[in-house]
Amino acid sequence: MRPFPVRPPIPDSPEFNRLLLGDEDADLTRIALELARDADPDLDPASCLDRIASLSRRIGPRLPSQSGTEDALRQINWVLYVEERFSGNEDDYDDPRNSYLNEVLRRRTGIPISLAVLYRAVALGVGVTLHGVNLPAHFVLRADRDDGPPVFIDAFHGGALLDRDGCRRLISSRSGGRIELDDALFEPCATSDIVARMLRNLKAVYLDRGELAAAWPVLRRLVALRPGEPEHRRDLGIASLAVERPEEAVAQLSAYLEQVPQASDSPAIRSILREARRRSGRSS
Helix, strand or coil: CCCCCCCCCCCCCHHHHHHHCCCCCCCHHHHHHHHHHHHCCCCCHHHHHHHHHHHHHHHHHHCCCCCCHHHHHHHHHHHHHHHCCCEECCCCCCCHHHHCHHHHHHHCEECHHHHHHHHHHHHHCCCCCCEEECCCCCCEEEEEECCEEEEEEEHHHCCEEECHHHHHHHHHHHHCCCCCCCHHHHCCCCHHHHHHHHHHHHHHHHHHCCCHHHHHHHHHHHHHHCCCCHHHHHHHHHHHHHCCCHHHHHHHHHHHHHHCCCCCCHHHHHHHHHHHHHHHCCCC
16 A cells, blocks of 8 residues: 655645644644634634733733632633633534634634633633643643642633543533543643544534535645544545545545555445546546
């Protein structure tokens, strides 16, 4: 089998491209806004960054000189959830706008991971470093402390501060008791893992709605970021054909069949590949 194709750069997406080159210090907030520009090309990232900075500026003066991490978290919670009335979108969880940081700022609602990205950015503005924790069924943040175990922040539920047992109860409630958490799951995750989860969320929403044109840029980023996950390449091929990019459809579907030649859906994919070749003018 041929090696995976070189991961392509994404135009006008410098921080995401840093991530593709293996730089886990790429700016997560800016990456989130680069993803949002796929859905809203007229988005002005600077205005969103200014809005986040203004939230941080409101918190800073409220922190006493000897304040600890939890003091800062409580002040962040007060500004975000009391004064600004951010909240998790329980009523329309699958609205794709919940996943885009600019829309989270505008509508003051989102899903766990998008609210966590906002929360983390606001915290950085007051000197508090938070890490993403990729729990199944629910994304949380982690604040490490010098004087005790880490505290976990549920940005979806008003910034609730949790210990490990609290996280276990949360995941149990959201999964109907089907998921149990071992200690390894509480470790900080990499920036690339956070971005991949954001993209998978969007992919699932758009494919469920049958919106292949909206899914196409999401899938392109997923294939670039996670080339070893062949299902994204397959879905990008199908979406590429739907948006009249048959040459890309041929490339992605052919690569998918090379990665997983015995896939259960290979007969259907070969049929789609033949159509893509016909449209692109290829004979084989």
